[in-house]
Amino acid sequence: MRLSLPALLPIVLACATGLHAQAGAGSAEARAAATIRVEDVRAHVEFLAADSLRGRATPSPGLERAAAYIADRFRAWGLHPAGDSGSFIQRYTFSSIVVREEERRFAFRAGGRERSWEHARDYFAFAARAPADSAPLVFAGRAMVEMPPLGEGVRGRVAVFHLPGSPVAGVGALVAAGTAAMEGGAAGVIVVVDPSVTADSITWLAEQVATGTSWPVPFAGLRHDAAREMLHAAGIDLDALRAAPAGPAVPLDGLRVTLHAPARADTARAPNVVGIVRGSDPTLRESYVVVTAHFDHVGVGRPDAHGDSIFNGADDNASGTAALLEAAEAFASLGERPARSVLFLAVSGEEKGLKGSVHWVRNPTVPIASVVAGLNLDMVGRNSPDTLVIMGQEYSTLGDVVRRAAAAHPEIGFHLPSRAAPGLRWFSRSDHAALLMMGIPVLFFTTVDHPDYHRPTDEAGAIEMEKLTRVARMLFHVAHAAASDREPPGWTATGLEEARTAAGQ
DSSP states (O other): OOOOHHHHHHHHHHHHHHHHHHHTTOOHHHHHHTTOOHHHHHHHHHHHTSGGGGGGOSSSHHHHHHHHHHHHHHHHHTOEEOSSTTSSEEEEEEEEEEOOGGGOEEEEEETTEEEEOOBTTTEEEEOBSSOEEEEEEEEEEEOOSSOOOOOGGGTTSEEEEEEOSOTTTTHHHHHHHHHHHHHTTOSEEEEEEOTTOOHHHHHHHHHHTTTSOOBSSOEEEEOHHHHHHHHHTTTOOHHHHHHSOSOSOEEEEEEEEEEEOBOEEEEEEEEEEEEEEOOSSTTGGGSEEEEEEEOOOOOBOSOOTTSOOBOOOIIIIIIHHHHHHHHHHHHHHOSSOOSSEEEEEEESOGGGTSHHHHHHHHSOSSOGGGEEEEEEEOSOSSSOTTBOEEETTTTBTHHHHHHHHHHHOGGGOOBOOSOOOSSSOGGGSSTHHHHHHTTOOEEEEEOOOOTTTTSTTOOGGGSOHHHHHHHHHHHHHHHHHHHHOSSOOOBOTTHHHHHHHHTTO
16 A cells, blocks of 8 residues: 555655664764665666666667666776676677568458558567468467367468467467467467457567567467457457357458568677676685666557657666665775675666576676675565565575664665565566576565556656665665675575576576
């Protein structure tokens, strides 16, 4: 439940007072934490989420400007560069399959009438290596994870399936339907999505498959009401088809479909940004606590009702990047540094499948065996002012580190649960999964979903800057504690297995 502004003000003031009291406590750690300020957090978020960066898609000029901004701050604060060739930037090859918007086409013809559909509103489509031109259709039933053989009835035709529920939850059924159709010799695939799938969801799905792999034949997901209109033009009842018992494929006579999404290969060199604050112990300084946050977002998309087409990504994930930057500055300001080194890894390509973080763990700029812990931030600037979810606490002794840091700094004022609301598999959804893949104990800092997720409305003005400042301080104290411990974090007896299961690995 969100508190009203009058109810929130006493809490904000109390927290601010507590933070200032903490800052005056006199320890090196407290003085460093005091460098994490609301005005600095705001400046980072407002730069990264500005319209001029045009949503920081991977790859894009806006992403390069964001990388340069992060590297400039690391340099100014005196971090040790840990990218390529003595720089702060690590490059990786980002390969994608793209479709030029002007080359897309999805149209049907029935009874001499032709109707075209709009990409990212009416349908989403994977890139395809061959087109379907004026192809006949056949209704192949429900898309399921276990698809029966489709037989010769689909050969040379576009196979039409219906998919109950969400395409995200039903991705296995989507893939199975497409595979079964191609094995049957289909000329293409159309999946009619559930009536509950909105135009906004179609837009989001279109963005997610825009740089995905290509299919040999055209493969599209069509909005339910658009499919009903298409079939109705040929005198066919979609609802009756969906309700009919499973059986042989049914030819959809009187309809012809043209579906073009020509695949083109594209490559770019995308940036990660890597800087290190060296530890103080002559031996333990060669081991690392890694702090990660992705600074990319999804770029420019279809305009919303207000005409805004820039997906600014203020919470996702300028907020996490801002917290990482402030923690880096705090560590750099320490006169008395912890025993271990702290490596700050700002990655791109998260929105394209963790590309940057996976590249770093496979091509680490420090020995991967020397990394003892990973702390990842993604979407940490919204929702309840007194709650910060830190996932993974139950899987390793990093949970004890969190509890010690929270007990030592009650002025920060967070409730720190280890689980988000049920539903989507939150622990699988960000860059800590790449470190977990290497068996490294990890924590995931997040304040989870909100209605502006992957929308143009995820703007800097919606970020709760005071809360984000406290998130950055909590991150700093947890990282400081982990880097100060003589013993590295360890998994519980079944922690690694449970963590990998939770992350879908």
